[in-house]
Amino acid sequence: MAEPQGEPAKYLARLSEWADSHLTLIRNISTGMAIAGVILFAKSIKLTTKFTSALDIPVEFIEKNVKLRGRLCHITEKGLEVEHVPISLPFLSSLQRKWQSNGVLLIRLAGVELTPNAMVWLQEELKPAQMMWFQLLGREDLVLDCLILVNKGRFFSVCLNEEILRQGLGKTIRIEGLHHDSPLYWKLHKRLLQAELKALKKNKGIWKEESYFEKLRDHISNNKFVQKLKQFANWLRIHI
Structure with a gap:
């Protein structure tokens, strides 16, 4: 003979029956709470935040040299204008x-x-709205100093900083934003110097040696006697 159930057991049985009949609702609530948790966590560490100004980027991102994704908008003399594309939550x-x-x-x-030719090269190599990654190294007012990576094919990426030096279209200078005595500074500076050395060895870009005829032409044009002859010829053209 079954023993009569106590009050706690009855409540537990009713709760179990209600849960069974409303299982879908409970699952939806659990899913909603999980999604809300993911959103709050992502927003707390600014994973989903779109940065529209260099001043919006947290100091911690720059100190930890975080990589961000962006879409190229314009190439200017001051740098690349890039629209930040934050992490997207599918749902x-x-x-x-x-x-x-x-x-x-x-x-x-x-x-x-x-160099001026570097601007031309960038305009030829980069496509409009091209996606790229930029690693934060420093910030000066509204300008970010970064390493910029672009994809070349499905499995290959190129660092624009190094590629410009390899083409002889620039010179290595101090990396702003990084401490001069930090391991990362010297690691990156070494990579840039190696890229510049390749251009120097191959006589590319600004490191291209003048030919004998180019040197002779420059020597003649800079000769004082030749310059006086040109001045005399111009004087004759004006007065005759």
Whole structure:
């Protein structure tokens, strides 16, 4: 003969029956709480935040040299204007776009002094709206000093800072934003110097040696006697 159930057992049985009949609702609530937790966590560490100004980027991101993703907008003399593309949550991508504001980041190629021909090369090599990764190294007012990586094919990426030096389109300079005595500074500075050395060995770009005829032409044009002859010829042209 079964013993009569106590009050706690009855409540537990009723709760179990209710849970069984509302299993879908409970699962939805659990899923919703999990999603909310992911969103709050992502926002707390700014994974899903779109940065529209260099000043918006947390100091911790720059100190830890975080890599961010972006889309190229314009190539200017001051640097590359890039739209930051934050991490997208698949189930909230449309909602994320509503939160995000418009604006671009001005990015400078760290450790490289560009020549005018470098601007032409960048415009030829980079596609409009091309995706790229930029590693934060330093910040000066509204400008970010970064290493910039672009994909070349499916499995290959190129560092623009190094590639410009390999083409002889720039010179290695101090990497702004990094401490001069830090291991990372010397690691990156060594890579840039090695890229510049390759251009020097191959006589590329600014390291290209003048030919004998080019040197002779420059020597003649700079000769004082030749310059006086040109001045005399110009005087005759004006007065005759």
